[in-house]
Amino acid sequence: MIYIIDGFKKALTIIFSLDREFLNIIMVSVSISFTSTILSVFLAIPFGIWLATARFRGRQIIVTILNTLMSVPTVVIGLFLYSVLSRQGPLGSLGILFTPAAMIVGQCILAFPIIAATVTGGVSNLGNRPYIAARLLGASPMRSTFLFLREAKLIVITSALAGFGRVFSEIGISMMLGGNIRFYTRNITSTIALETSRGEFGLGIALGIVLLIVAFLINAIVYSFRRA
Amino acid sequence: MISSIRLKNIRKRYKGTPFCLKIDNLEFHNRHIHVIVGPNGSGKSTILNLIAFLDKSESGHVLVDGHPVFNNKHDVDHEIRKKIGYVRQNRYLFDMSVFHNVALGLKIRKQPKNEITAKVDNILTELAIEHLRNRSVKSLSNGEYQKVAIAQVLVLMPEIILIDEPDTNIDILSTPSIERTIKKIQKERNSVVVMTTHSLKQARRMSPEIISIQEGRVIDSNDEKLFFEND
Ligand SMILES: Nc1ncnc2c1ncn2[C@@H]1O[C@H](COP(=O)(O)OP(=O)(O)OP(=O)(O)O)[C@@H](O)[C@H]1O
Ligand SMILES: [Mg+2]
Numbered sequence: 001m002i003y004i005i006d007g008f009k010k011a012l013t014i015i016f017s018l019d020r021e022f023l024n025i026i027m028v029s030v031s032i033s034f035t036s037t038i039l040s041v042f043l044a045i046p047f048g049i050w051l052a053t054a055r056f057r058g059r060q061i062i063v064t065i066l067n068t069l070m071s072v073p074t075v076v077i078g079l080f081l082y083s084v085l086s087r088q089g090p091l092g093s094l095g096i097l098f099t100p101a102a103m104i105v106g107q108c109i110l111a112f113p114i115i116a117a118t119v120t121g122g123v124s125n126l127g128n129r130p131y132i133a134a135r136l137l138g139a140s141p142m143r144s145t146f147l148f149l150r151e152a153k154l155i156v157i158t159s160a161l162a163g164f165g166r167v168f169s170e171i172g173i174s175m176m177l178g179g180n181i182r183f184y185t186r187n188i189t190s191t192i193a194l195e196t197s198r199g200e201f202g203l204g205i206a207l208g209i210v211l212l213i214v215a216f217l218i219n220a221i222v223y224s225f226r227r228a
Numbered sequence: 229m230i231s232s233i234r235l236k237n238i239r240k241r242y243k244g245t246p247f248c249l250k251i252d253n254l255e256f257h258n259r260h261i262h263v264i265v266g267p268n269g270s271g272k273s274t275i276l277n278l279i280a281f282l283d284k285s286e287s288g289h290v291l292v293d294g295h296p297v298f299n300n301k302h303d304v305d306h307e308i309r310k311k312i313g314y315v316r317q318n319r320y321l322f323d324m325s326v327f328h329n330v331a332l333g334l335k336i337r338k339q340p341k342n343e344i345t346a347k348v349d350n351i352l353t354e355l356a357i358e359h360l361r362n363r364s365v366k367s368l369s370n371g372e373y374q375k376v377a378i379a380q381v382l383v384l385m386p387e388i389i390l391i392d393e394p395d396t397n398i399d400i401l402s403t404p405s406i407e408r409t410i411k412k413i414q415k416e417r418n419s420v421v422v423m424t425t426h427s428l429k430q431a432r433r434m435s436p437e438i439i440s441i442q443e444g445r446v447i448d449s450n451d452e453k454l455f456f457e458n459d
Contacts, residue, residue, distance in 0.1 A: 133320040136280065137333040137380070138310040151323055 003201065010202025011209065021183075022206055029168060029187035032100050036107035037164040044112045044163070045156060048119025049148075053128045063120060069113035074106075074172030081106050082176050098179035103187075106173035111163035118162055122155030158222050165218045169211055230293055230311060230387045232257040233279055233420055238288035240274060240444075249274050249285070249444040261414055261421040263431040266441040272424040273317050275441070276390045279422060280314040310337070313386030317393055319377040321365040326357070326376050329365055333384045351383040354409045356402065370397040378406060385413055391423040395430055407433060 014022050051062060083089055085097040085105075096102045130151040134144035149156065167173075171189035178185030180194060188207045195204040233256045240249040249271045256262045256279075264272045277283040278290060281297065289296040297308060313333075321329045327348055334344045352358040357375050360368065365376060374397045381389065394406055407430070414421045425431050431438045440447050 129318065129320040130322065132282065133316075133322070135309070136282070136312070136314050136316070138306075138336045138384075140306070143336065147322065 003199075007201030007205050011205035014202055014206040015209065019203075019206075022203060024183055025186060025188055025191050025207060026210060028100070028183075028185065029189075032103050032174075032185075032187060033107060033164060033168040036104045036167050037111055037160060039104065040108045040111035040115055040163055040167075041156075041160050043108075044115035045119050045159070047112075048116040048159070049123050049152075051116065052120045052123035052126075053131075063117075066113050066117045066120065070117055072110070072113070074110060074170045075176065076172075077106050077109050078172045078176030081109070081173075085177070097177065098181060098185065100178070100185055102177040103174055103185060106177045107167035107170065110170060110173060111167050114166050115159045115163040118159035119152075119155055122159070123152060126152055126155070154225055157225060161218045161222055165215060168214060229418065230258070230420060231418070232291075232293055233388065233422075234291040234294070235275070235278065236289045236291055236296075238278065238285045238290075240278065240283070240285040247271070247444060249278075251275070251288070251446060254439070254446060256420050256422050258414075258418045258420045260437075261411065261423065261435045262437075262439060263435040264422065264424045264439045264441060265426070265428060265431050266424075270441045271444040272441065273392050274444075276314065276316075276392055276422065276424065279388070280312050280390055281309065282314070311387040312390065313381035313384050313388065314390040315377050315381050315392060315394065317396075319374065321373065321376060321380070323364070323366065326352075326360045326363050326365060326368070329376060330379045330383050333380065337384070347383050348379075351379045351409070354405065354412075355379050355382075356405050371399060371402070374398060375402065375406070378409075382409060382413055385417045385419070387417070387419055389413070389419050389421045389423075391421075393424050393426065395425055395427055403430070410434070 013019075051059065051066070081102065082097070084091050085094065085102055086092055087097075096105075128148075131144050131148045134147040135141070139147060169189065171193060174180070174185070174187050174190045175193065178187065178190065180186050180190045186194075188211055192204045192207050192211075195201070235251045235254045237253075238249060238251040241247065247269070254275075264275060266272050274283070278285055281290070291297070292308060297305065322332065324332075330348045330351065331344050334347060339347075349358065349361075352361055355375050355378065357372065357379065360372055360376065365373065368376065374394075378391065378394060381391070389410070391410065394410070395403060398406060410421065410423070411434070413419060423434065425434075428438075
């Protein structure tokens, strides 16, 4: 029992002394996950809107596939990208395996179905009425799209937060594609795994607290938007 | 200045339904308001959608001032689109204040700010909804929402005005101000106005001749009495 209490004591010391390694690990996590979420947002939101408003045969199949992909295990994405990005793989020449870039690609793939499916669901309810309403008022297609996005802003924000929440807390991709390299690709989750296996709990607990706080903040933001 | 719209040899179906709109020749001009009446599902909104170039017919043309308008559904001449004001049955207001909703079309037309404010306040007064000016549309009652949707279109004083069932959700005390404003703008602006209604009384107040449709076809106005025996 003592070692757990010890771990918490150490964790508090790390947090309040703003330990350099601790902050660096958080920065790695935040910058990689933020980048991958933004990239995924730019791909998944247009796709989600298209899927929600287009009428074609096979649409429902794509929606079903998307919903299935929402729960794809991170290790499967890790395995897939590892085989593609490793030296013998088709994209091996890029040389990005065990770099933040590989983690970003993996997390981007992880977030895509989550963001796209959330957007598709939300926009299906909204329909294309805002877009048509804007066109009928004389707005150009461009301006109508902006007015549409303005109406859908809640959907856009909540989907992006859902995507961020997922990639920020994932570990399979970070481990397999990042390689857990100190001060480079070692992020919150891979550190927790590593420290725990070493029997060192202080840093792990400190980072675990950060994960929980971030999860709490995301939920609080989504909740406050829903209420407004 | 647009003075007429004509539907010529129109055939319009919807996939998976037996409905077919068949109109050989129907003209709407700017000398008076045109009112379309007919039972649910008879094709009233379909006609307005075709005039607004929101939808496309399998065959036939919509002629504006005698010239067929090529309708590639999303690719109708932007200039013509800007001349059409359409209050759809399926109304939609943006998540903004009443003022900003009514001002939106004027902003899109790049009108000066002080003119926008004057015009918006003017139409809100005419429709007796100036007290709603700063309310969010999310908080409006159905009737209030409907009035704002009408204001949003009428404030533009469009050359072509299409209003699908202006009376929906409107109480009997508010009906006159809406009818008066539509008539006034039609006169002032010489607009081509086409509206639909389920009230034969309203139809008579608004127009000297009423267009009756049933099952997608214009019917002889003598038969129209059959549908409104109880009105
Ligand atoms: N998007 C659509 N897809 C399939 N069928 C449609 C569509 N829109 C209309 N219809 C059908 O076309 C017919 C005419 O519809 P329309 O909306 O023009 O009727 P309406 O005269 O406006 O009726 P209401 O008085 O109920 O508003 C109806 O049978 C309707 O079910
Ligand atoms: Mg209708």
